[in-house]
Amino acid sequence: VGHSSPEFHPLNRGFTSFYGAYNGNVDYFTHMRDGQLDWHEDFSPSRDQGYATDLFTQRAVAFVEAQDGEEPFFLYLAYTAPHTPLQAPPEYLNRYPYLSGRARTYAAMVSALDDGIGQVLDALDRKGFSDNTLVWFMSDNGATQQDGSKGPLRDYKGSLFEGGVRVPSVV
Numbered sequence: 001v002g003h004s005s006p007e008f009h010p011l012n013r014g015f016t017s018f019y020g021a022y023n024g025n026v027d028y029f030t031h032m033r034d035g036q037l038d039w040h041e042d043f044s045p046s047r048d049q050g051y052a053t054d055l056f057t058q059r060a061v062a063f064v065e066a067q068d069g070e071e072p073f074f075l076y077l078a079y080t081a082p083h084t085p086l087q088a089p090p091e092y093l094n095r096y097p098y099l100s101g102r103a104r105t106y107a108a109m110v111s112a113l114d115d116g117i118g119q120v121l122d123a124l125d126r127k128g129f130s131d132n133t134l135v136w137f138m139s140d141n142g143a144t145q146q147d148g149s150k151g152p153l154r155d156y157k158g159s160l161f162e163g164g165v166r167v168p169s170v171v
Contacts, residue, residue: 003038011042015076018042019059021052026080028052028087053081054131057116064123077120081108082147083110106147138169 003022031039088108154165
């Protein structure tokens with residue numbers, strides 16, 4: 001999303017605003033990657049504090065609430081969770097005392113994501129947009145060998161086999 005060349009930045013590809021990281025594997029709390037801040041609002045660095053999933057949710061809810069219903073809108077909400085580095089706030093980790101290690105953190109990240117999506121859907125309901133809005137939920141790739149499940153499909157993320165590229169999608 002623009003980390004390799006400004007011509008690929010979302011604002012140079014038709015979007016009217018951008019919020020988040022240009023790259024992957026960004027720390028969910030410090031928003032650092034490879035020793036540098038990778039959190040942005042449009043073209044400018046952002047020093048917003050908080051857990052990345054929560055920040056995405058807050059921005060998306062604010063966007064929905066700012067709509068007046070007179071014009072159609074498009075919100076592309078590309079959460080980074082669940083993705084490495086696996087990190088979650090204590091309140092989500094505490095939901096899974098029976099799990100440990102990566103499994104606990106992964107479950108906590110998915111719960112934070114689920115809560116965030118619920119908040120966005122609630123905002124659509126509050127604004128009266130739910131009956132006239134298409135919400136499409138999907139992933140960008142299959143599960144890793146360490147986390148998630150590929151079911152009966154062959155191979156994992158990073159592979160061109162079905163387990164690496166087939167993902168569930170809900171509309």
